[in-house]
Amino acid sequence: MSSPSSEIFRRGVQIQKRTLIAWSAALVLLALSVVGAWPSMEKSGALEDFASGVSPEMAAAFGIDQISSASGYLKGNLYAVLLPLLLGLMAVTATAALTGGDEEAGRLELLLALPVARRTVFLVRFLCVAFGLAVTSALVWLSVYGSVVSLDMDVSGGGVTAVTLTVGLLAVLHAGIAYAVVGFGLGRGPALGAAAGVLVVGYLLHAIAPMSDTLEPLSNVSPWEWALGSDPLVNGVPWGGVALLVGLAAVVVAVGTYAVDRRDVKNA
Template structure:
């Protein structure tokens, strides 16, 4: 339920923001570099899409999802290992790869539930305050958030399977999140960084502005590929590690 509160709150705030017509003028006076870093130099917060892109999809929505996926995926197998319960789990007649896949499926379903609550909260608020918000486009934007979470969750899962240390795997994944955010933002401002932006998951997450224009299939496939590669690496690493205590 908590995941529904933030989107509902920002959607509910929009009519008040819209009434402050001077706010867009204030935004226009900001240096283009500032606007480009956080969203786009063409950002128009006078529309529901522009406002939600700035207030929700630039930071809050990814933060809510990544806080869950990075921690839960990083602890999927590593948490069991640190608690000493992994031996009991592996004593069951199931292959190691299945343990990893089932753990991945569990955090994947959890991520879907979070995103579904976010959509429901935003949709309910939009209906309540009478905002003309395309709920289909909203779903596409949240699918992009979902894929971002799964991509970086795949990294955390792989690191946890390789190291058996949940805080190490979550910590490294968090650093990748921060580095990716700044690479994408600064790459829009610094010419020599721009060619490296596709290495950032945030570049693919926000590509094509899914809230306004729909999900970009190519970028979505990149995020899916990262998630799948993370799962494959996790399975291979977990299969090959000596887990004897």
């Protein structure tokens, strides 16, 4: 007989199954289309022309400063902005829906009647989101790595693994922020707004702040900088950045779990 926690996890995964399939399919198709366009783009020389028309500062901000190389192409068209942003939005919306959304709709009442602590119900729901992010990240990694190998691109498998790991952890962190907001009882809407806002501001600090000598130090507080600042696609896993992402995610999840155990749960 399964435990209440495992049943909550199973049910949480089942609830987000359709959404998870849709997000995974969309991100895999995005990855395949980006990598698949490389041979024609390389032969046409269009990438060099494109990069030459952008200032060095703007090129660095959007990750296209080395777009004519295979690794620079992947970075600029997939890993610098699109994949982290989309995976982060996936994480935020799923977390807000499974926690704050279900609480506001009264769908958590049956689960809370089980012989399991309230904090466990919410924490397991967060783990369902983390599981979904891991599955999606693994599928994207498999798609990119398989395409890179089949097209004989000058990109290391270790680099693809490293950048997929950091982008996935970046998404988990923002899921944790949404979870913490729900933990304090602010609901689905504020959780979406706060976590998405942190996601966007973090990108701006990572991309735009380095353009100014005055603002440049602010880029160091951006989770995007921890995940992508050292160019993991080329240089491998940034262990310091990984430690910061995991550590901060653990802190915000712990704070949210502590808060939810000390407030009243909303009814529909």
